[in-house]
Amino acid sequence: MKKPKLRELGEAVKALVRGPATDPFPARPHVPFPSFRGKVKYSKDDCIGCGACAEVCPSQCITVTDDVSSDPPMRRFEQYWAACIFCGQCQLNCTTEKGVRLTSEWDLACFDRTGCIESVEKPLVLCEVCRSVIGCRDHLLWVAERLGAKRYANPTLILLADGEMGLVGAPTPRDPDRPLDRGDTLRVLCPSCRRAAVLREAWGA
Numbered sequence: 001m002k003k004p005k006l007r008e009l010g011e012a013v014k015a016l017v018r019g020p021a022t023d024p025f026p027a028r029p030h031v032p033f034p035s036f037r038g039k040v041k042y043s044k045d046d047c048i049g050c051g052a053c054a055e056v057c058p059s060q061c062i063t064v065t066d067d068v069s070s071d072p073p074m075r076r077f078e079q080y081w082a083a084c085i086f087c088g089q090c091q092l093n094c095t096t097e098k099g100v101r102l103t104s105e106w107d108l109a110c111f112d113r114t115g116c117i118e119s120v121e122k123p124l125v126l127c128e129v130c131r132s133v134i135g136c137r138d139h140l141l142w143v144a145e146r147l148g149a150k151r152y153a154n155p156t157l158i159l160l161a162d163g164e165m166g167l168v169g170a171p172t173p174r175d176p177d178r179p180l181d182r183g184d185t186l187r188v189l190c191p192s193c194r195r196a197a198v199l200r201e202a203w204g205a
């Protein structure tokens with residue numbers, strides 16, 4: 001058997017004195033480095049429900065489900081972290097820049113992958129006439145805030161943003177059999193119903 005080289009012997013002596021260079025986990029808790037990309041977490045306060053994170057997710061592990069029958073109607077985001085590749089695109093492209101973050105949580109082992117879900121729910125705004133989804137309430141308010149006075153060009157944004165400040169009362173009930181007309185323009189409407197109301201007003205169509 002060959003004698004060990006002197007350099008290797010020196011390394012062995014140093015390791016004995018200094019201790020191992022590898023992470024001592026599980027003897028001591030592992031502390032990830034600052035830029036580590038771990039479990040994805042939503043912030044209920046900072047997420048506006050725009051859906052950009054789901055659009056850019058390369059592994060398509062974020063699903064968006066609109067429940068229009070619940071009271072109030074809700075949009076639910078579910079992120080399946082068992083299928084996540086921790087690329088960070090959701091955080092990088094988040095509209096508010098803080099709605100979703102990759103945390104330093106790394107110990108994600110589980111026995112049942114169906115429970116590996118991080119979720120957030122945001123209230124939806126529906127068209128007052130056809131009940132189709134316009135968007136998440138927080139998203140529309142976020143847009144209205146950034147538009148400032150320009151939001152007064154859009155009745156839906158006026159009603160939502162001014163309603164938030166208590167300046168607008170509850171909508172008056174409308175006869176569902178009556179065709180859309182001028183009186184409906186100051187309602188929360190989806191683009192199709194708004195177009196129908198404006199065209200009827202302009203052209204009588």
Ligand code: SF4
Pocket residue numbers: 042046047048049050051052053054093094095096097098099100
């Ligand atoms: S605000 Fe950010 S986290 Fe929330 S839905 Fe939009 S992109 Fe996703």
Ligand code: SF4
Pocket residue numbers: 040056057058059060061062079083084085086087088089090091102
């Ligand atoms: S880190 Fe990447 S794969 Fe994981 S949820 Fe975000 S975008 Fe999708």
